[in-house]
Amino acid sequence: MTKSTLIRNIGTLVTNDPTLGEGPLGVIEGAALVLDGDRVAWAGPGADAPATDEAHDAEGRAVLPGFVDSHSHLVFAGDRTREFAARMSGRPYTAGGIRSTVAATRAASDAELGANLARYLHEALRQGTTTQETKSGYGLTPEQEARALRIAGEHTDEVTYLGAHIVAPEFADDPAGYVAQVTGPMLDACAPHARWVDVFCEQGAFDGDQARAILTAGRAKGLTPRIHANQLSYGPGVQLGVELGAASADHCTHLTDADVDALAQGDTVATLLPGCEFSTRAVYPDARRLLDAGATVALSTDCNPGSSFTSSMPFCIAVAVREMGMTPDEAVWGATAGGARALRREDVGRLSPGAYADLLLLDAPSHVHLAYRPGVPLTAAVWRRGVREV
Numbered sequence: 001m002t003k004s005t006l007i008r009n010i011g012t013l014v015t016n017d018p019t020l021g022e023g024p025l026g027v028i029e030g031a032a033l034v035l036d037g038d039r040v041a042w043a044g045p046g047a048d049a050p051a052t053d054e055a056h057d058a059e060g061r062a063v064l065p066g067f068v069d070s071h072s073h074l075v076f077a078g079d080r081t082r083e084f085a086a087r088m089s090g091r092p093y094t095a096g097g098i099r100s101t102v103a104a105t106r107a108a109s110d111a112e113l114g115a116n117l118a119r120y121l122h123e124a125l126r127q128g129t130t131t132q133e134t135k136s137g138y139g140l141t142p143e144q145e146a147r148a149l150r151i152a153g154e155h156t157d158e159v160t161y162l163g164a165h166i167v168a169p170e171f172a173d174d175p176a177g178y179v180a181q182v183t184g185p186m187l188d189a190c191a192p193h194a195r196w197v198d199v200f201c202e203q204g205a206f207d208g209d210q211a212r213a214i215l216t217a218g219r220a221k222g223l224t225p226r227i228h229a230n231q232l233s234y235g236p237g238v239q240l241g242v243e244l245g246a247a248s249a250d251h252c253t254h255l256t257d258a259d260v261d262a263l264a265q266g267d268t269v270a271t272l273l274p275g276c277e278f279s280t281r282a283v284y285p286d287a288r289r290l291l292d293a294g295a296t297v298a299l300s301t302d303c304n305p306g307s308s309f310t311s312s313m314p315f316c317i318a319v320a321v322r323e324m325g326m327t328p329d330e331a332v333w334g335a336t337a338g339g340a341r342a343l344r345r346e347d348v349g350r351l352s353p354g355a356y357a358d359l360l361l362l363d364a365p366s367h368v369h370l371a372y373r374p375g376v377p378l379t380a381a382v383w384r385r386g387v388r389e390v
Contacts, residue, residue: 002037005386006052007063011365014064015043016337017352025329025367026352033063035357038385043351056388061380064332064367066130066358067313068339068349070158071250071271073304074120074134075113075148078104080306087280097306098138098166105138105148114151120303121155124311127377130358130384131339131348133158133300135198137165142181142189149193158343160196160226163187164214166205179210183217196247197223201237208236215244224344230254231276242266248298248342253277253285263295269342270295272334273302274319275310287334288325298338299331318374328368357386 013031015021020043021028032049034042042050083097105113121132134156136148145163152159163182171178187197197218201211205228215225225244229237231251238259241249249263250271263270270290277284290297299316302308310316317331326334340349347356361381362369369378382390 003054004041004052005035006049006055007033007035007058007361008046008049008055009060010046010058010063011060012062012367013043013351014062014332014336014367015352016065016333016350017043020044020352023329024333031063033351033359035383035386038357040351040353040355040357042353058361060365062362062364062367062369063351063359064362065336065349065351065355066360066382066384067128067335068131068343068345069124069129069300069303069313070133070248070298070339070342071273071300071302072132072134072311073137073162073302074117074132075136075152076101076105076138076305077108077112077116078305083306084279084309099169101138101305102140102169106144110147110151113148114154117151117155120311124301124303124313125382125384126379126390127312127314128360128379128382129311129313130360130382131158131343131345132156133160133196133343135160135162136190136194137162140165140168142186145186146189146193149190153193157195159194160198161187161190161194161218161223162198162200163190164199164206164211166200175210179206179213182214187217187221191218191221191223194223196226197221198226198228200228201235201240202228202232203235204232208240211237211240212244215240215246219244226250230259238262242268247344250300250302251276251285252290253283255286255289260290260293260295263290264293269298269338271298271300271338271342272320272324273300273308274316274324275308276302277323278319279308279310284323286325287320287330291326291330296338296341297326297330297334298342299334300339300342314370314378315374317370321371322374328371331371332367357383359383
């Protein structure tokens with residue numbers, strides 16, 4: 001028999017359910033929340049809270065849904081400190097550094113990769129992330145990519161096949177042969193271990209025709225498309241993603257008006273990754289332009305060893321507010337409900353009855369403090385599936 005838990009004396013409760021409170025965040029002041037097993041059973045004004053088996057006093061602090069990080073690359077080995085230091089000394093970022101991570105990852109044992117992944121997932125959990133997507137992409141052979149996905153699947157349900165991260169070194173002179181590998185033997189080995197298929201559609205990686213072939217093949221195997229799109233330059237990625245029904249187009253830094261219109265009119269979420277621009281000194285995506293056009297915008301960390309080595313969703317929220325034209329409310333929504341939309345999930349990213357009891361307690365009276373107090377460790381407690389883990 002499950003126990004019910006009352007979290008009472010909440011200063012500000014973000015439910016992301018407009019039917020429960022004010023605005024798109026469904027904010028309730030002076031609130032309470034009831035957890036029953038691994039689900040939310042009730043949310044509302046504190047004075048109306050039902051009786052429960054046990055209680056936790058929030059002491060006037062804010063509660064919001066656990067962050068949903070819908071884009072990361074956590075199955076890897078090695079370190080790219082020197083690349084980062086060189087880039088900060090003036091060398092521009094390209095995708096070439098991925099090759100060094102591929103070499104280190106291939107050389108690592110299963111135990112080493114699993115331990116690294118667990119460490120970064122726990123690091124993210126301590127900062128409030130309760131749902132984490134992660135990708136392959138640092139193996140680039142059928143065996144190595146399947147291994148990465150198998151290891152990822154031991155830690156999260158949101159696993160993405162990214163054999164099309166870059167062309168494998170062995171196929172440097174035969175990119176068409178590598179696309180045939182990605183859409184053939186590698187896909188056959190990887191599809192049973194993944195939910196999503198992704199491709200880095202960019203100069204220096206895969207062009208529009210190659211990306212179309214890869215995503216179409218993955219979709220035929222039952223995987224739902226995602227796409228790395230328009231990060232380093234203008235290109236076909238965003239509109240291709242919308243056309244193919246991708247759950248999300250990620251990066252979206254360089255957009256034409258037609259790209260923005262496609263995102264606003266389709267179901268593909270624009271997932272913005274401010275940690276990447278911060279870490280590469282690149283131009284930030286214009287979230288305001290997307291939001292004003294009616295596109296759905298999510299925020300994610302893009303945690304990876306090269307271009308965005310952060311697991312902190314609070315950091316990404318603060319940067320999105322400061323640099324990308326988002327309001328604090330929009331950034332919090334993007335990091336929670338937006339991420340859930342990007343993963344096509346309705347059971348996370350909100351705190352309303354029936355959702356998973358994934359939440360964080362801030363050492364602050366309002367969710368706005370996530371942007372108001374950048375760099376301050378505000379996560380006081382985290383519940384995942386109804387269990388207090390932090």
